Amino acid sequence: MSFLDRIEERPGAAELRAASYRMLALKRGATCVDVGCGAGQAVAELARKGLKVTGVDADPDAIEVARERAPGAMFHVAHSGDLPLEDGSTDGYRALGLFHLLDDPAPTIAEAHRVLHPAGGSWSAGRTTASS
Known part of the structure; x- marks a missing residue:
């Protein structure tokens, strides 16, 4: 797991995670899924912010x-x-660092829309490296 931890510790990684949290704009007590959560760094940080978080990884x-x-x-x-x-x-x-790894993102996007609350769910997706 040191590889996943090294990714999370790269220069700019904490700022990128924080930006993804701001884009979600969720209030304390809201529910959030982190798809492709890896070793759970963001799940832990979101939970400390008072969110009810589910982490998913293959x-x-x-x-x-x-x-x-x-x-x-x-x-x-x-x-x-x-x-x-x-x-x-x-x-x-939240799926920061997932979509660029997928051969076909359509099923993943369909799942995002399926699980999001229809009355205003929010999402954040992108790459995990600060240079992206």
Whole structure:
């Protein structure tokens, strides 16, 4: 897991995460899913801000580390195109560092729209490197 931690510690990574949180614009108590959450750095930070966060990643080893990092959050091992969440169940969707890795982003985008609350859900997506 040191590779994922090194990505999160690169110059500008904390600022990029903070910018993604601002784009979500969620208030304390809101629900948020972090898809492609890796080792759970953002899940832990969002939980400390008072959000109810669910982390999702296809890598079970990353989820194991994430559970230790953010013990109060919910985690699932799943693919971004098949989320184990109810329709309209989340106020925010975050996928920072996911879409550029996908061969076909359409199923993942469809899942984002499916799980976001229809009355104004917000989302934040992009790359994980500060130079992007």
